[in-house]
Amino acid sequence: MNKARHNPLNTAAMHGALILYTLIALFPVFVILINSFKSRRAIFREPLALPNADSFSMIGYETVMKQGDFFLYFQNSMIVTVASLFFILLFGAMAAYALSEYQFKGNLLMGLYLALGIMIPIRIGTVAILEMMVATGLVNTLWALILVYTAQGLPLAVFILSEFMRQVSDDLKNAGRIDGLSEYTIFFRLVLPLVRPAMATVAVFNMIPIWNDLWFPLILAPAEETKTLTLGSQVFIGQFVTDWNAVLSALSMAILPVLVLYVIFSRQLIRGITSGAVK
Amino acid sequence: MTALTLTNVNKSFGEVHVLKDISLEVEEGEFVVFVGPSGCGKSTLLRVIAGLEDASSGEINIDGQQVNLVPPSKRGIAMVFQSYALYPHLNVRGNMTLALKQEKQPKAVIEERVASASRMLNLEEYLDRYPSELSGGQRQRVAIGRAIVREPKLFLFDEPLSNLDAALRMNTRIEIANLHRALDASMIYVTHDQTEAMTLADKIVVLRDGRVEQIGSPMELYNNPANQFVAGFLGSPSMNFLPESLLDQGSDTLGIRPEDLFLSDDGPLSAQVSHVEKLGGDTNVIATVQNHSVTARLFGQHAISEGQDLRLGFAPEKAYRFNADGQRLR
Numbered sequence: 001m002n003k004a005r006h007n008p009l010n011t012a013a014m015h016g017a018l019i020l021y022t023l024i025a026l027f028p029v030f031v032i033l034i035n036s037f038k039s040r041r042a043i044f045r046e047p048l049a050l051p052n053a054d055s056f057s058m059i060g061y062e063t064v065m066k067q068g069d070f071f072l073y074f075q076n077s078m079i080v081t082v083a084s085l086f087f088i089l090l091f092g093a094m095a096a097y098a099l100s101e102y103q104f105k106g107n108l109l110m111g112l113y114l115a116l117g118i119m120i121p122i123r124i125g126t127v128a129i130l131e132m133m134v135a136t137g138l139v140n141t142l143w144a145l146i147l148v149y150t151a152q153g154l155p156l157a158v159f160i161l162s163e164f165m166r167q168v169s170d171d172l173k174n175a176g177r178i179d180g181l182s183e184y185t186i187f188f189r190l191v192l193p194l195v196r197p198a199m200a201t202v203a204v205f206n207m208i209p210i211w212n213d214l215w216f217p218l219i220l221a222p223a224e225e226t227k228t229l230t231l232g233s234q235v236f237i238g239q240f241v242t243d244w245n246a247v248l249s250a251l252s253m254a255i256l257p258v259l260v261l262y263v264i265f266s267r268q269l270i271r272g273i274t275s276g277a278v279k
Numbered sequence: 280m281t282a283l284t285l286t287n288v289n290k291s292f293g294e295v296h297v298l299k300d301i302s303l304e305v306e307e308g309e310f311v312v313f314v315g316p317s318g319c320g321k322s323t324l325l326r327v328i329a330g331l332e333d334a335s336s337g338e339i340n341i342d343g344q345q346v347n348l349v350p351p352s353k354r355g356i357a358m359v360f361q362s363y364a365l366y367p368h369l370n371v372r373g374n375m376t377l378a379l380k381q382e383k384q385p386k387a388v389i390e391e392r393v394a395s396a397s398r399m400l401n402l403e404e405y406l407d408r409y410p411s412e413l414s415g416g417q418r419q420r421v422a423i424g425r426a427i428v429r430e431p432k433l434f435l436f437d438e439p440l441s442n443l444d445a446a447l448r449m450n451t452r453i454e455i456a457n458l459h460r461a462l463d464a465s466m467i468y469v470t471h472d473q474t475e476a477m478t479l480a481d482k483i484v485v486l487r488d489g490r491v492e493q494i495g496s497p498m499e500l501y502n503n504p505a506n507q508f509v510a511g512f513l514g515s516p517s518m519n520f521l522p523e524s525l526l527d528q529g530s531d532t533l534g535i536r537p538e539d540l541f542l543s544d545d546g547p548l549s550a551q552v553s554h555v556e557k558l559g560g561d562t563n564v565i566a567t568v569q570n571h572s573v574t575a576r577l578f579g580q581h582a583i584s585e586g587q588d589l590r591l592g593f594a595p596e597k598a599y600r601f602n603a604d605g606q607r608l609r
Contacts, residue, residue, distance in 0.1 A: 169364060171361065171362045172366070174326075174329075174364070175366075175425075177331065177351045178356065178358050178378075179377050179425075180378055181352075181377075181381065189366075189368070194367070
């Protein structure tokens with residue numbers, strides 16, 4: 001333990017700064033939450049007041065439940081996010097393992113090519129993507145979104161994961177080879193558990209933009225049965241009139257699943273299972 | 280029967296020629312140590328034998344069968360790594376049984392082998408622990424146990440002791456020697472530590488820059504080194520090399536082991552003491568003879584201090600003569 005941590009003044013200052021930051025970061029979420037339980041008039045009269053007996057109203061949630069199939073949107077968002085993350089992690093980790101473990105011609109070039117996508121925003125290719133989806137008949141399916149998000153997430157995933165895979169002990173992989181494990185078993189049973197914190201990082205990085213994305217759902221899958229939550233909430237925002245109760249209620253509900261996913265992944269981040277494999 | 284035969288084995292990584300024409304034999308039940316400075320290719324040679332690297336050319340025979348194209352798991356070898364390389368998600372029993380399960384051995388056989396190996400290594404009470412719950416020495420024993428249960432034709436050790444502290448290293452060294460006696464198996468052991476090489480080996484292979492410098496029993500190499508490199512590498516403190524100009528003996532370099540130097544009033548070497556190491560049983564005297572550092576290892580305790588002048592003598596028949604290329608002159 002170093003001295004700075006023992007000094008009570010330092011501890012207080014550190015906690016003070018962290019608490020302040022937490023308050024600032026959580027404030028908008030807090031405002032959304034409290035206002036989603038208030039009547040429209042109360043929202044505008046006193047936006048920062050807590051809901052009381054007078055101003056309490058579930059009208060926003062009722063509107064959301066009545067208008068459109070909100071649970072379907074929910075389900076769509078969930079499917080798209082989870083499936084995209086699964087494919088990003090699976091293919092990203094496999095590509096990263098191949099790049100870091102095997103020596104082959106063009107290894108470096110391939111790595112650079114795969115990392116190139118980090119610098120090029122995928123939205124530049126929207127028109128081409130749309131044409132491709134139309135040609136393959138994938139428009140208005142969840143697969144269109146899953147494929148696009150997987151492509152979008154892969155470059156960074158490969159980049160981050162291959163760095164981490166390089167750090168996995170060669171001895172461990174070789175021990176597996178001598179014990180007769182196949183390359184797939186070595187990858188799935190020995191290497192993947194050791195890079196789990198990196199996988200969680202990649203998952204968290206990719207999850208939020210996918211969940212919040214409005215662009216691709218709007219262009220590739222605007223049909224009623226494939227609408228995502230973000231797209232579904234847009235019906236309440238009009239050019240002239242916005243149903244704030246409904247928007248705030250929809251947003252409040254949209255926060256929950258991301259929160260759950262985040263908790264799952266962040267637990268992986270702090271797990272210390274890797275210690276003891278190699279000294 | 281020879282456990283391992285290497286014939287003209289070469290290995291290159293791209294342009295870099297790491298192993299050059301290596302040929303050697305390991306007899307059944309023999310303990311062979313590959314020793315050499317770091318970067319000499321000893322670990323690469325071990326990995327080529329294990330099948331983790333392919334030889335660029337040459338032939339590898341294990342137990343009379345050519346194995347150049349055989350994958351590591353089918354070569355009948357087991358390897359103990361420097362970093363232990365235990366599977367973190369398996370407990371000690373799981374670590375030891377994985378290879379046997381992979382070979383589809385019957386359950387009874389697996390049980391029995393694990394029981395006998397863990398008895399031999401005193402691991403019985405740790406069988407249900409995970410690697411992260413074990414100390415360094417225990418992990419190393421598990422790694423050795425994982426090799427034993429496979430009952431391989433050839434054990435390969437890759438610097439297994441270098442992660443252990445000094446006291447544990449000595450104990451484990453003795454354990455490995457006992458293990459070799461108990462199992463009567465062929466073993467290859469890689470180290471850069473000449474003490475480990477001298478104490479464990481039936482046969483030492485000295486490597487330098489990817490070439491075999493000399494092969495022989497520890498005492499053969501100590502008493503009869505083929506060249507200046509081997510002479511300087513084995514023995515501690517290492518041999519003194521003096522240029523011809525100091526002592527006219529009809530060679531370019533004269534090698535004298537520190538333990539062969541003694542104090543003598545009419546000795547040929549006039550030295551000034553620069554440092555004294557008093558070890559109790561021995562006294563190491565580091566002195567300068569005309570700008571050349573010379574180490575003398577004297578038995579017992581001596582009242583010698585820094586800056587003192589003394590004369591050192593040696594028996595001429597105990598001196599080694601080398602030519603300018605470092606080759607031994609006999």
